[in-house]
């Protein structure tokens with residue numbers, strides 16, 4: 001037990017209380033951000049004449065040294081300290097004596113932890129953005145390779161109309177693209193520096209908050225010190241965005257599981273991404289997709305948990321807020337793992353073109369097109385719908401498809417049909433005629449692919465972490 005605040009106490013903290021209160025076992029995760037924040041704080045104190053040039057130099061050098069030692073494993077983060085902030089300060093005092101004791105001038109752990117978490121999460125937003133970029137590239141490659149791979153499109157998990165694999169994948173492209181845009185959006189809204197908010201009411205020292213925020217790569221200081229120490233909105237937004245990523249991955253997983261089933265056989269998951277059964281030798285299970293689907297619950301749980309934790313907290317800082325960390329860290333690790341694994345599984349998955357096409361042919365997915373044919377020959381749509389309904393019934397009875405019917409059989413149901421009906425309901429025509437933007441027709445699809453390619457070639461993150469090189473130089 002080692003703490004920074006013994007002065008006004010006459011008794012030792014109970015060991016259980018200490019353990020309950022301590023956060024070092026998890027907040028050590030942002031040791032780097034904590035020390036980067038301290039370096040910027042000290043530099044600012046030096047610039048403002050609150051610390052002498054010599055003290056500033058000594059402190060900056062010592063924090064950099066501690067960071068290096070922790071990073072290389074020479075210095076172990078000891079759990080005898082309450083939190084990462086106390087640990088760094090204690091080592092600094094051990095090494096620099098009285099100068100070390102000046103580190104915390106004009107700062108509280110409240111604005112310090114608000115800063116550390118923000119910097120950690122800011123980095124993780126970029127990491128999730130990068131993983132989303134990777135899955136988008138993988139999806140786009142599949143789209144480019146399958147503009148003419150026909151498959152059934154479903155509603156109610158019933159075959160509806162034929163689409164292409166490129167088109168089906170394109171739906172996921174849009175989802176992950178929105179996920180990525182959400183990351184950018186959250187980043188921009190949260191990139192303000194809370195350091196200098198003090199415990200809640202700022203400080204009486206002449207701090208230059210613009211300078212610290214600039215050193216740490218923020219767009220500016222937060223504008224209210226009470227909000228600065230107690231705002232956790234960005235974490236809730238991030239957890240919400242991560243939950244949406246998981247919802248998308250989970251839907252995709254569900255489809256992979258269905259497609260990989262013995263009944264569908266649309267895809268074959270690579271051996272490297274599937275697992276066997278300990279009892280049934282024939283089994284090759286889609287465990288990765290199932291786990292991704294399953295882990296969605298725990299990310300949603302983190303969002304609900306933090307929303308609930310925050311809802312009753314009066315201004316400003318309260319210890320409840322310490323609960324944000326484990327939830328957010330776990331959600332980040334979960335989503336990053338799921339994105340990486342799912343992308344790997346997707347990139348190595350084989351698509352069974354024949355099975356997909358055969359399935360599209362056998363589900364009356366061209367029934368709408370048969371009705372449209374009649375409409376184009378003057379039959380009102382509602383009547384056409386009824387006529388094709390009769391045709392479907394006839395085919396079900398005979399165990400054939402519309403394409404298998406003879407013209408004579410068709411004419412018995414409606415004399416409007418002519419020889420060109422077969423061309424009109426062929427799979428190729430059904431898909432290729434759908435040329436409005438966003439539809440599966442090859443020409444429309446190629447236009448969309450070109451737009452998405454252009455989108456992927458732009459990198460909004462360029463230069464965002466230059467501040468780190470600058471600060472640690």
Ligand code: ARG
Pocket residue numbers: 023027083109110113317319321322323
């Ligand atoms: N471990 C604390 C947290 O995560 C740090 C802030 C402590 N501040 C305080 N007044 N006890 O929230």
